[in-house]
Amino acid sequence: xxxxxxxxxxxxxxxxxxxxxxxxxxxxxxxxxxxxxxxxxxxxxxxxxxxxxxxxxxxxxxxxxxxxxxxxxxxxxxxxxxxxxxxxxxxxxxxxxxxxxxxxxxxxxxxxxxxxxxxxxxxxxxxxxxxxxxxxxxxxxxxxxxxxxxxxxxxxxxxxxxxxxxxxxxxxxxxxxxxxxxxxxxxxxxxxxxxxxxxxxxxxxxxxxxxxxxxxxxxxxxxxxxxxxxxxxxxxxxxxxxxxxxxxxxxxxxxxxxxxxxxxxxxxxxxxxxxxxxxxxxxxxxxxxxxxxxxxxxxxxxxxxxxxxxxxxxxxxxxxxxxxxxxxxxxxxxxxxxxxxxxxxxxxxxxxxxxxxxxxxxxxxxxxxxxxxxxxxxxxxxxxxxxxxxxxxxxxxxxxxxxxxxxxxxxxxxxxxxxxxxxxxxxxxxxxxxxxxxxxxxxxxxxxxxxxxxxxxxxxxxxxxxxxx
Numbered sequence: 384x385x386x387x388x389x390x391x392x393x394x395x396x397x398x399x400x401x402x403x404x405x406x407x408x409x410x411x412x413x414x415x416x417x418x419x420x421x422x423x424x425x426x427x428x429x430x431x432x433x434x435x436x437x438x439x440x441x442x443x444x445x446x447x448x449x450x451x452x453x454x455x456x457x458x459x460x461x462x463x464x465x466x467x468x469x470x471x472x473x474x475x476x477x478x479x480x481x482x483x484x485x486x487x488x489x490x491x492x493x494x495x496x497x498x499x500x501x502x503x504x505x506x507x508x509x510x511x512x513x514x515x516x517x518x519x520x521x522x523x524x525x526x527x528x529x530x531x532x533x534x535x536x537x538x539x540x541x542x543x544x545x546x547x548x549x550x551x552x553x554x555x556x557x558x559x560x561x562x563x564x565x566x567x568x569x570x571x572x573x574x575x576x577x578x579x580x581x582x583x584x585x586x587x588x589x590x591x592x593x594x595x596x597x598x599x600x601x602x603x604x605x606x607x608x609x610x611x612x613x614x615x616x617x618x619x620x621x622x623x624x625x626x627x628x629x630x631x632x633x634x635x636x637x638x639x640x641x642x643x644x645x646x647x648x649x650x651x652x653x654x655x656x657x658x659x660x661x662x663x664x665x666x667x668x669x670x671x672x673x674x675x676x677x678x679x680x681x682x683x684x685x686x687x688x689x690x691x692x693x694x695x696x697x698x699x700x701x702x703x704x705x706x707x708x709x710x711x712x713x714x715x716x717x718x719x720x721x722x723x724x725x726x727x728x729x730x731x732x733x734x735x736x737x738x739x740x741x742x743x744x745x746x747x748x749x750x751x752x753x754x755x756x757x758x759x760x761x762x763x764x765x766x767x768x769x770x771x772x773x774x775x776x777x778x779x780x781x782x783x784x785x786x787x788x789x790x791x792x793x794x795x796x797x798x799x800x801x802x803x804x805x806x807x808x809x810x811x812x813x814x815x816x817x818x819x820x821x822x823x824x825x826x827x828x829x830x831x832x833x834x835x836x837x838x839x840x841x842x843x844x845x846x847x848x849x850x851x852x
């Protein structure tokens with residue numbers, strides 16, 4: 384049997400962190416077992432589903448690198464198939480028309496709750512054997528077994544037992560003929576030959592009903608794994624305010640997809656004490672059975688730590704690919720300046736996020752409009768003028784504009800003027816970078832280039848003269 388998993392989001396909003404984790408777990412299991420990963424868009428909620436939300440899901444999956452083998456399949460394009468299966472169940476006596484009004488059902492519910500009973504349909508129309516007259520409204524209900532048990536051998540929760548007598552007859556088609564969620568899921572999982580379903584544990588109570596429908600259709604239910612929810616830092620249910628963010632918000636905040644994937648996989652799964660996993664390691668080590676049965680909590684500092692690790696250890700060209708987008712957000716065209724790969728390499732140790740790295744790197748591409756006030760007050764004083772003059776003369780004479788010769792030039796100026804290296808390098812750094820922080824001065828100058836460096840030294844000298852005047 385070939386393993387086949389699926390991720391089936393509803394396009395009513397962005398791809399959030401919980402959905403992304405479910406997608407990752409499903410993707411990893413399929414990859415580990417040489418199986419297929421299916422993307423299915425459950426868009427039957429016509430009022431809330433939007434094309435923008437579909438695009439947001441596809442964009443999030445693409446950014447994370449969770450490529451799918453089949454799909455995306457859209458439920459709205461399968462209505463004919465759902466109607467066919469509903470008719471099959473009606474013809475076989477495994478479903479029936481229900482004519483109960485909304486008012487009757489609401490009254491029934493109120494009476495049951497007043498008696499402190501679990502609200503459920505009372506099978507009023509189960510044995511009517513009636514079909515709707517032209518223009519008559521009726522829903523279709525699945526004829527659920529009334530005896531026995533459904534055992535969900537859940538890979539996370541263990542064996543969960545449901546008594547059929549506790550399950551009412553589920554509506555599988557609304558009065559307008561449109562199929563309901565629990566029914567479309569069953570038909571899709573059957574038709575797409577899904578073998579393993581990984582989803583949130585809020586779906587656990589739907590599972591026995593879905594299994595009964597699958598059995599009525601002569602299909603074997605898939606293996607289920609219901610994953611606990613993700614909590615916020617304080618152990619409370621996630622909300623948008625407390626971290627239930629869109630995956631693309633993590634991109635916007637400057638996190639690498641590798642860091643986000645590593646972070647997600649550790650939200651409810653572990654392998655010993657290991658914290659850092661390459662994608663290949665995740666695929667090799669991951670197993671549904673190892674998912675923790677307890678809820679996981681977000682830890683933003685862990686994500687930041689992971690991001691720093693990947694910024695420092697991934698190939699600079701790879702980091703530059705994602706850094707480029709953030710430079711564009713700052714109005715920088717990375718082609719108009721030093722190679723972004725070299726900038727990413729130079730800044731790797733100095734930034735926790737790509738947003739920070741981009742902000743720290745603007746000066747390589749755009750002359751600073753002003754100097755950091757505190758840095759200028761300390762480093763661009765009258766006594767720095769002869770230092771900058773000498774630096775300009777020596778640097779202008781450099782035959783090769785590369786790190787080793789540039790370092791020797793700055794070192795030479797310090798020796799000639801009998802100053803510590805910091806008294807020479809720091810005024811130079813503020814002059815060229817606009818502030819007190821940059822990569823090593825030789826690396827900074829090499830990336831900036833001769834023309835920009837000398838022009839910025841001139842500007843700093845003019846600034847000192849203006850301040851003194």
